[in-house]
Amino acid sequence: MKNTTAHVKLPSSATNTSRDDETPFPTQNQSPPSQLPLARESLRPITLRFEDLAYTIKSPSEEENGLISPKPYTDRILLNGVSGVVRPGELLAMLGPSGSGKTTLLTALAGRLPGKISGSITYSGQPFTSSIKRKTGFVTQDDVLYQHLTVIETLTYAALLRLPKNLTHEEKIEQVELIITELGLSNCRDSIVGGPLIRGVSGGERKRVSIGQEMLVNPSLLLLDEPTSGLDSTTALRIMSTLKALAREGRSVVTTIHQPSSRLYWMFDKVVVLSDGCPIYSGQTGQVMEYFSSIGHVPGFNFMNPADFLLDLANGNYRL
Numbered sequence: 001m002k003n004t005t006a007h008v009k010l011p012s013s014a015t016n017t018s019r020d021d022e023t024p025f026p027t028q029n030q031s032p033p034s035q036l037p038l039a040r041e042s043l044r045p046i047t048l049r050f051e052d053l054a055y056t057i058k059s060p061s062e063e064e065n066g067l068i069s070p071k072p073y074t075d076r077i078l079l080n081g082v083s084g085v086v087r088p089g090e091l092l093a094m095l096g097p098s099g100s101g102k103t104t105l106l107t108a109l110a111g112r113l114p115g116k117i118s119g120s121i122t123y124s125g126q127p128f129t130s131s132i133k134r135k136t137g138f139v140t141q142d143d144v145l146y147q148h149l150t151v152i153e154t155l156t157y158a159a160l161l162r163l164p165k166n167l168t169h170e171e172k173i174e175q176v177e178l179i180i181t182e183l184g185l186s187n188c189r190d191s192i193v194g195g196p197l198i199r200g201v202s203g204g205e206r207k208r209v210s211i212g213q214e215m216l217v218n219p220s221l222l223l224l225d226e227p228t229s230g231l232d233s234t235t236a237l238r239i240m241s242t243l244k245a246l247a248r249e250g251r252s253v254v255t256t257i258h259q260p261s262s263r264l265y266w267m268f269d270k271v272v273v274l275s276d277g278c279p280i281y282s283g284q285t286g287q288v289m290e291y292f293s294s295i296g297h298v299p300g301f302n303f304m305n306p307a308d309f310l311l312d313l314a315n316g317n318y319r320l
C-alpha cells in the first residue's frame with residue numbers, strides 16, 4: 001500500500017538523530033560473558049551507522065488520462081535521507097505504515113539490496129564485506145523451514161551446513177543445544193516444525209526457530225523483518241524480550257515492526273520512523289514525545305501508545 005496522504009515532512013535538520021550517539025550502551029560483555037560462544041569464540045561488536053540513505057528504482061510508467069506515457073519507466077523513490085546508528089547492546093526498531101520502506105531499509109543494512117544506494121552504510125567504520133556478512137544474521141519475514149523436520153533436526157542441519165569446518169561435530173551440536181536453551185525451545189525440541197498442511201509448533205516457536213538458525217553463527221549484528229507479525233501480544237513480548245537479551249549480550253539488533261503495543265515499544269532503545277521512505281524521526285525511544293511536542297505535535301489523549309501516535313504521524317493524521 002502506498003500512502004498518498006500528505007504527511008509530516010520534517011527538514012533533515014529537524015529530524016532527531018540520537019543526541020547521545022557517542023554514548024555506548026552498557027552491555028553484558030562488560031560483566032558476565034555471552035551465553036552463546038560460537039565454540040568459545042567471542043562476539044566482535046559491530047556499530048552499524050547509516051547516513052543519508054537514498055534508494056530509487058525504475059518502475060513501469062502508468063497511463064495518464066488513458067494515454068500511454070512516453071517514458072516506459074519512471075523513477076520511484078523508496079528511501080530518502082534515512083540516517084541512524086545502532087551500537088552493540090542496542091535494540092533499534094523501524095516503524096512505519098505498510099509500504100513505508102522498512103523492509104527495503106533492513107535489506108539495505110543487510111547488504112542485500114540490488115542496485116545503487118546513495119549515502120553510506122558502515123559497520124564499525126568499514127564497508128560491507130564478506131567478513132561482516134559472516135557476522136550478520138538476517139531473519140526474513142517469510143521464513144522457509146522444512147515442515148517435516150523437528151526443531152532440533154532443523155537447527156542441527158543448519159549447524160552442519162553453516163558452521164565453519166574447523167569445528168568438530170560435537171562442537172556444532174553443542175552450539176545447537178545452547179541455542180535451544182537460550183531461545184526457550186527445550187519444550188518443543190522434538191516437535192515437527194509443520195506448515196500450512198501439517199500442524200507443527202506454534203507461531204512464536206516457529207519464529208524462534210528462524211531466529212535460532214541465524215543465531216547459530218553467533219552474529220554480532222542481527223537484522224529481523226517483522227519477527228512478531230501474526231503473534232499475540234504475550235508471545236510478541238516474549239520474542240522481543242529474547243531479542244533484547246541478545247542485544248544486551250553485545251549484539252547490535254535491528255528489527256522492523258508493524259504495530260507494537262506500548263509494552264513492546266518501551267523495550268526499544270532507538271526507533272526510526274518512516275513515512276513514504278522518508279524518516280520523520282530517528283533517535284532514542286524515550287525522547288520521541290518530547291521531540292514531537294517541541295515541534296507542535298501532541299497525542300490526542302493522555303496515555304496514548306507512542307507507537308500509535310508515531311504511526312498516525314507517519315500516515316499524515318496530524319498536521320502542524
Ligand SMILES: Nc1ncnc2c1ncn2[C@@H]1O[C@H](COP(=O)(O)OP(=O)(O)OP(=O)(O)O)[C@@H](O)[C@H]1O
Nearest residue numbers: 001002057078096097098099100101102103104105
Ligand atoms: N523491487 C521492487 N519493485 C517495485 N516496488 C518495490 C520493490 N521493492 C519495494 N517496492 C515498493 O517499495 C515500497 C516499500 O516496500 P517495503 O517492503 O520496504 O515496505 P514495508 O514498510 O516493509 O511494508 P510492509 O510493512 O507492508 O512489509 C512498497 O510500496 C513496495 O511495493
